[in-house]
Amino acid sequence: MVRTMLRTIMESAGDISVAGEASDGDEAVRLARDLRPDVVLMDIRMPRADGLTATQRLGALDRPPKVVVLTTFDLDEYVRTALLHGAVGFLLKDAPAADMLTAVRSAASGDAMLSPKVTRRLLHHFTDTDVRRRRTEAENRLRVLTGKEREVLVAVGGGLSNTDIAASLYMSESTVKTHVSRILTKLALTxxxxxxxxxHRAGLLD
Known part of the structure; x- marks a missing residue:
């Protein structure tokens, strides 16, 4: 039922094609190896190999797809483990169809997307321990950024897409992509x- 729902949503978009479906993690890895999709929507709880294990195995492929984890569970350990294994997005199954489509498109274009609820919990985990030390370290790392790059980083931290950032900062989307790429390179982020x-650690969104 879930796969049927997802296929219907994906096929409603003219720019997305469904290459295949898998019923468990082992099948997902096997199909991804054969079909070479750009993006994989990965459930977490499945028989045989779960979604977290499958995500890790997908990351070891020669041409790994972008993985967006889709689940009913928003427990922090799932989020952290999925991101550690290379997932670029994390959405709850009750997310609107538009958000699911956006997540697939964002992943395909090299962006990452987390549901707002998951993002808040994840950021809280990463910022609630030893806040003062972490903030000082983060502030020091950001000194390499230009003023415009810091503006773009604030927008990224606020969850804006490249299109939204371009509109809010009055620049082209290609310029935004260039700034984001430079930010990631300068800060040694992936x-x-x-x-x-x-x-958030540096307090830019306080």
Whole structure:
């Protein structure tokens, strides 16, 4: 039922094609190896190999797909483990269809997306321990950024897409992508989620 619902949502978008479906983690990895999809929507609780294990195995492929974890569970250990294994998005199954489509598109374009509820819990975990030390460390790391890059980082930390950032800061979307890429490189980060966490640690969104 869930897969049917997801297929219906994905196929309603003209720019997304469903390459295949899997009933468990083992099948997901096997199909991904054969079909080479750009994005995989991964459930967490499945028979044989669960979604977290499958996500880790997908990351070891020669051309790993972008993984968006989709689940009814928003427990922190799932979020942290999924991100550790390379997931670039984390959505709850009760997310609106538009958010699911946005998550797939964002993953395909190299962005990351977390549901707002999950993001709040994740950021709280990363910022509630030894706050003062973490904030000082984060502030020091951000000194390498230009003023415009800091503005873009604040927008990323606020969960804005590249399109929304471009509109709010009056710049082209390609310029935003360039700034985001430079931010990640300068800060030695791999994705926007890590950038958002660092922005919160530094107090940029206080």
């Amino acid at each position: 994705n926007r989620v890590q950038a958002a966490i660092l922005a």
